Amino acid sequence: MAELKYLSGFGSEFSSEDPRRPGSLPQGQNNPQRCPYGLYAEQLSGTAFTAPRHENRRSWLYRIRPSVIHEPFKRTNSAKFLTHNWDEVDPDPNQTRWLPFDIPSAFTDFVSGLHTVCGAGDPRARHGIAIHVFLCNAPMEKSAFYNSDGDFLIVPQQGTLQITTEFGKMEVRPNEIAVIQQGMRFAVHVDGPTRGYILEVFDGHFKLPDLGPIGANGLANPRDFLTPVAHYADEEIPGFKIFSKYQGAVFEAVQNHSPFDVVAWHGNYVPYKYCLDNFMVINSVSFDHCDPSIFTVLTCPSTKAGVAIADFVIFPPRWSVQEHTFRPPYYHRNCMSEFMGLILGNYEAKEEGFAPGGATLHSAMTPHGPDSKCFNAASTAKLDAEKIAVGTQAFMFESSLSMAMTKWGAETCQKVDHKYYECWKNLPKLFSDEVNV
Template identity: 50%
Template sequence: MSKFGAHMGTTELITELTYLTGFGNQHSSEAVAGALPIGRNSPQRAPHGLYAELLSGSAFTAPRAANQRTWLYRRRPSVVVGGYAPLAHAGWKTGAAQGEHAPPDPLRWGPWLAATEGDFVDGLRSYAVNGEPGLGGMAALAYAATRDMGRRALVNADAEMLIVPQQGRLRLTTELGRLDVAPGMIALVPRGLAFKVDLLDGSARGYVCENHGAAFRLPELGPIGSNGLANPRDFEAPVAWFDGAAGEYEVVKRYGGRLWRATQGHSPFNVVAWHGNLAPYRWDTARFMAINTVSFDHPDPSIFTVLTSPSDTPGWANVDFVIFPPRWMVAEDTFRPPWYHRNVMSEFMGLVLGQYDAKPEGFKPGGASLHNSYVPHGPDSEAFDKASGAHLQPHKLDHTLAFMFETRWPLLPTAWALSDAPLETSYADCWQGLKDDFNA
């Protein structure tokens, strides 16, 4: 049994499972003894009358170190499903073609709650998009849910989904097993894997990164050395678990930038055993080993990268997932908040808990901001005045957790983000108090 204590003010999270660990490692798990075949991936007859099925996350001929695949041994193969029909969804947008042209201004949104009841799929809304499914890019989304998905499953064939809870604990049921995820943790669901989201606290709110590019992986550490940032051993994969209840299931599929639905007569969560290195994970942000200066000035914010989806240009990511967790600030003779900058990368930011040091008042938990490529941004007037005159002593930034989806391509806000979402039209005013104090 693995127990996790309180996360960011939530109640205790207890998961009645023993977890396999290690991001990208080879795992094997069986819910029934002897369900995993020994020595053969696809024997003439799989044990216990099961079907062998391969889920590939990379080309068959990818180098061994980059090859992702998992063998599933299930009661029925996933091909046993009814025909798909289009499913309307006004808020879930994907790809640059579904974005809107916007001026080169910084954008910020307040916390969002759905006006109507719905499950995780119903409550997805896209803030901003770029790229195209199958070719690369990403989408930044919010979710707000008030009911379980129940006998409804989601398969995203376009992208892997990085889920960042902000309020309310989630139970993710996947083909490979179950994961409980609280605010302060994240979950990563591979592309093409069926899953559903049920609510452990009655309602939930958070963020999602839909990654259409190369699969997320841990960044290289370079001069940092062999230890630091997010450690592979702290990523937890589920043990095998299957749903034996009879009855129909609705399967919602994200395919080609659109949503489709089908009905099948059994649960898609019928995998009795599996082995491989393509698996869903959860990870606790409290286990991040933060690195910072102990002298003066700022290292680049890349030191806070948890996961990266590389592009064909080395070092210029399709998307990076970055967190700003509790940490000590000790730099001398240094303006400690993030500096003013214009970045080639585009930054979508969210706040899970507490206060962000560069925006002490305006940026609220559950809110979001977008600073696109070369759009100037940085601390507001209040943060600048406070940091410029502070008596510098070692100081712990505590009870805070912000994150960033950073991408090499501009992010286009959606029509929802520019109209129905709680867009703060006066956001840019937070810098108007910065005076010209030049004194020759």
């Protein structure tokens, strides 16, 4: 890997050039008649050209060869469990829990290890989401991948990802996340069994949530988001494969050089990473349990004010000090769909059964909440100030869309916990003629 230096900030205009080629970034204009060092100028646009300035995302890449040099794309079965067919199995409103997903023992790289669990919408209409897990044990060799359908928010749970992008290199460990935006080519190197989760959005791009009354600071701070510096590879590689995810299918093209040949770049459409340890937690210091929206790291808004296509929410270590309050998450039914995963530790409301590398799905208006053990303990606990979720990191992909499971998620993976509903069966009837003070 290259030295891991980063440019910090979120949504800012960045510029970077490989120090091996000083002066490779054109000055004064984006597309000069002849670029320094005989490079080609290429723009990567993540929004419409005419998007408002504060929403417009694009970057200029100065590369050894333009990305148009490749053989025609052909359909491939390299990611046979990647799908956007939401009609494979009948709808199921039940609470669903998955035990930790199995990492294969046979040679499996990141692309072949992509498995779609659930989702909604249509990438052709640029509206919807998909939730995947990646289960792999080997590096991508002589290949790169890009997503024509949307953005990937990648959440490693086991194993470190060495991600090479056109913009440079990133190392992403568990308890960090990476976002690879639409159209960006990347390759993933892993060393041994590796597992994690992916939230894919078709509609737009992730942004920081508005803070409203919280004020200028809090939650995820822009300066903690890191972007790689330029690091090019000038390599002739016969038979190099470019995988394209397009309209939910995977295609393959062959070229004879590395696509990671960008010597310099500038713009605000970039890959980035973020360490979840840097999240500034906001919480109640008086009474009641706040809505999980206060834990939002990134959001992909819909066209309706305050309604998200997808939110990425975490439940990090934090102090719990509320008085006269049932402190764990309350029982609720929600117009949103909630997919939860566990990176490490034990989630406070489900300390048994919900394990790192597993997941749960609570669909729109399906009731859920603490299991009976958690309820009994929290109802009688002495309410001292307590630091909770120590050594734990749970997260939630929340969406306004009603998600459907794939056949792999519902059947093929064989990880559905069919006894999940039993965790609520022992909740007692406590109704009494006496006033409960």
